[in-house]
Amino acid sequence: MTFEVTILGSSSATPVYNRNPTAQLLNCNEKFYLIDCAEGTQQQLIKFGLKASKIDYVFISHLHGDHYFGLIGLLSSMHLNGRIKPLYIYAPEAIKEILELQFKHSDTHLKYELIYFAIDASKPKIIFENNDVIIETIILNHRIPCTGFKFTEKKRLRKLLVEKLESDNIAIELYPLLKRGVDLELPNGDVLKNSDYTTDSAIPKSYAYCSDTLYDESYFDSIKDCDTLYHEATFLHEMIDRAKETHHTTALQAAQIATIVGAKQLLIGHFSSRYKTLNALLDEAQSEFPNTALALEGNTFQI
Numbered sequence: 216m217t218f219e220v221t222i223l224g225s226s227s228a229t230p231v232y233n234r235n236p237t238a239q240l241l242n243c244n245e246k247f248y249l250i251d252c253a254e255g256t257q258q259q260l261i262k263f264g265l266k267a268s269k270i271d272y273v274f275i276s277h278l279h280g281d282h283y284f285g286l287i288g289l290l291s292s293m294h295l296n297g298r299i300k301p302l303y304i305y306a307p308e309a310i311k312e313i314l315e316l317q318f319k320h321s322d323t324h325l326k327y328e329l330i331y332f333a334i335d336a337s338k339p340k341i342i343f344e345n346n347d348v349i350i351e352t353i354i355l356n357h358r359i360p361c362t363g364f365k366f367t368e369k370k371r372l373r374k375l376l377v378e379k380l381e382s383d384n385i386a387i388e389l390y391p392l393l394k395r396g397v398d399l400e401l402p403n404g405d406v407l408k409n410s411d412y413t414t415d416s417a418i419p420k421s422y423a424y425c426s427d428t429l430y431d432e433s434y435f436d437s438i439k440d441c442d443t444l445y446h447e448a449t450f451l452h453e454m455i456d457r458a459k460e461t462h463h464t465t466a467l468q469a470a471q472i473a474t475i476v477g478a479k480q481l482l483i484g485h486f487s488s489r490y491k492t493l494n495a496l497l498d499e500a501q502s503e504f505p506n507t508a509l510a511l512e513g514n515t516f517q518i
């Protein structure tokens with residue numbers, strides 16, 4: 216099953232040096248989940264050959280403009296491009312009022328339905344579930360209510376050992392039950408041991424997205440043992456006072472968090488516009504957590 220994330224923006228606050236503010240596109244089994252939607256996100260989708268029409272779900276972490284100012288433009292373009300299927304928006308409650316005000320004053324009547332889900336930023340919750348993925352909120356510590364999102368793959372059915380099934384003449388009608396892990400008793404009394412005919416499916420993976428936050432142990436449990444952790448790393452650690460003041464994290468802290476929670480891979484982003492190049496941020500994070508990568512525009516990471 217495809218489970219990968221493409222980075223559309225790596226900058227904090229303002230677009231600089233070819234870096235856009237935050238947005239990411241998660242592909243989970245060819246269903247597309249947009250995570251944050253900063254100004255310029257639709258241009259980034261076009262640039263990297265990603266189809267906005269495939270996005271059915273949008274998740275907004277908080278209402279600072281560098282995380283959602285691109286949404287009205289994207290929604291308008293979807294309308295102009297003839298979208299008719301609904302779009303689901305998971306975001307702070309006020310997003311509905313903000314978007315509707317903009318539609319009202321431009322006399323825009325969308326041809327498709329927007330279905331809003333108001334996120335409660337007071338405690339972690341499962342907010343979405345389908346056959347592929349479970350999505351839970353991560354309660355971050357920022358200047359305004361802010362949640363991250365943890366995407367965990369659903370466990371797949373067991374894999375059939377088809378050659379063995381065929382050589383033992385097992386009826387195809389029994390395959391679905393075997394996939395579910397059941398031992399079967401045949402009419403003649405024989406028992407088909409599931410483990411003889413199937414193997415376990417892959418262990419489900421998880422992706423934790425932590426947008427804007429102060430270093431705060433209270434959310435570490437929510438991201439424990441994630442396979443890939445995206446964490447903001449707005450500043451170098453020499454700017455720790457500024458990070459605390461603005462409720463952001465340093466590259467070193469992001470790496471320390473990855474170590475503490477047992478992540479396998481760390482992606483860092485949301486870089487301050489003061490950094491023209493990013494090597495120092497990467498070096499700082501890798502000194503603590505070697506498997507760190509810069510979450511840069513156009514890069515796709517397997518979870």
Ligand SMILES: [Zn+2]
Nearest residue numbers: 227228281427
């Ligand atoms: Zn931000």
Ligand SMILES: [Zn+2]
Nearest residue numbers: 277279357427
């Ligand atoms: Zn913010």
